[in-house]
Amino acid sequence: MKKDKLYFLTFLSIAIIFLVVALIASQYFIKVSANQLIEVQVESSKREAGEFAKLIDFQLSSGLKREEVVTNIQEIIENSDIDTWFISVFNWSGEEVCHPDKTKVGEQVNSNETLLSSLKEKNNSDDLFDLLMGKSNTSTSEIIHISPIKNSDLIIAANVNIKSISLQMSALKSNFYLIFLIMGILVIIFSFIAVRVIGSAYEKQLELKNSSLTSEVVNLSKLNIDLVSYKEKVAVIPEQNTIEESSENEKQRILTYIRNELVPISIKDIAYIYTENTITYVVCFDDKKSTTNMSLDDMYTYLNPTLFFRANRQFIISIRAIDKIIRYGNSQLKILLQSKTSEEIIISKNKAAEFKQWLNI
Incomplete structure (x- = not known):
């Protein structure tokens, strides 16, 4: 109508x-x-x-x-x-x-x-x-x-x-x-037909875009549901079993620095790890921030891959720290954490499939 x-x-x-x-x-x-x-x-x-x-x-x-x-x-x-x-x-x-x-x-x-x-x-x-x-x-x-x-x-x-x-x-x-x-009758009729034809073509394009958008929304909804499900699964796994399933190199805690003070941090308390200006920062769920001498690559070898994911070159995130997953750009994903970050966490198109598979473990 x-x-x-x-x-x-x-x-x-x-x-x-x-x-x-x-x-x-x-x-x-x-x-x-x-x-x-x-x-x-x-x-x-x-x-x-x-x-x-x-x-x-x-x-x-x-x-x-x-x-x-x-x-x-x-x-x-x-x-x-x-x-x-x-x-x-x-x-x-x-x-x-x-x-x-x-x-x-x-x-x-x-x-x-x-x-x-x-x-x-x-x-x-x-x-x-x-x-x-x-x-x-x-x-x-x-x-x-x-x-x-x-x-x-x-x-x-x-x-x-x-x-x-x-x-x-x-x-x-x-x-x-x-x-x-x-002339007026002809112009009005042909103009109306042209508007109708162009409008119909544009409506079809909008319908295709809406269909594609609906599909993306459904996929994102499913992804967020998988996230909640995986969080619940992680929460009920006994800590001992998690430790047994982890690799031999996985640590239960790491040493970090707050200024000149050496501070040990439990792995389960880490929300995310990121690098900035060649410095590696470790952020806990209580928003406490410390630094480490290790690179992200070295840190990732000591972390449980079922609990942590290497989002990109700058961030390693914990499954428990993820708040929402939203669509970003062309088939990319944007991760929103429970704690605010200085930079946006973007998972590239190539790595999005790996992330979805990680959530379905």
Whole structure:
């Protein structure tokens, strides 16, 4: 149940993150794409208006009357497509002279001077995009560029159909949202599958590690049980029998030094023996510490191997002094004694099997 909840929260997190990113990114991409589309149309309309202006200027320069030129232009642009971009002509008083929709001729031009000035100076479509997407806009069309005709009161205007372009922008916006929606669904689904697959693989690894750890714990528990059992066995063995089973070289006591004082210590009172800075120390169960001139190798030859174990190069420990055995590192064992030691007692991987066999004697 916990894993299912974790996967659900992962799925929910991915979905929320993508939703936030998509909302921000979609607005940016929509505006960039729309601006690029509008800029292309604006530049095209500017060129068309400029060519019309040159044509009319040429006709006027050739001696044609203004009325004839206006009539010709009206015949050319009349009934032309006004769904997106179109050309119109107005005079200095702001009155429409030529328009694709003949009913508009004679009406006053209603243009956004701020927009026209912005487009002329900055040569970009940011303001036009804001105008097209603005909800407060009620105009049918808007002039985006003007080309005055020399030696005449006529002005060529490039117009954009606000409502038609707005519909195109809305369609573009819908397409982007649809694309992001499809991408979002695919990304979320594939991300969830990837998380599930990776999570399952990781869970299997954890299960293997837990299984291995459980096995180690069981082995250590058995080892500690063997330790207790062996301690009990040692405790009930009569001292005389222990002495008889020991080797001929085994001693019942050894001589040690405390400063300049010679002190005999019974073997059964020794908890552990260790070396430090080439000096051999003998520590008893009452925590009394003394030194000896013998090395650990020499000491071990005089000790009962059923009661003492050479843990490593530095320590010889008594079975009665061991408190706990715990797992350490890679298949190594760490021995905790009843008395604290200055150094950790670590039994290497190679010697761990010998130690386990020693406890099973």
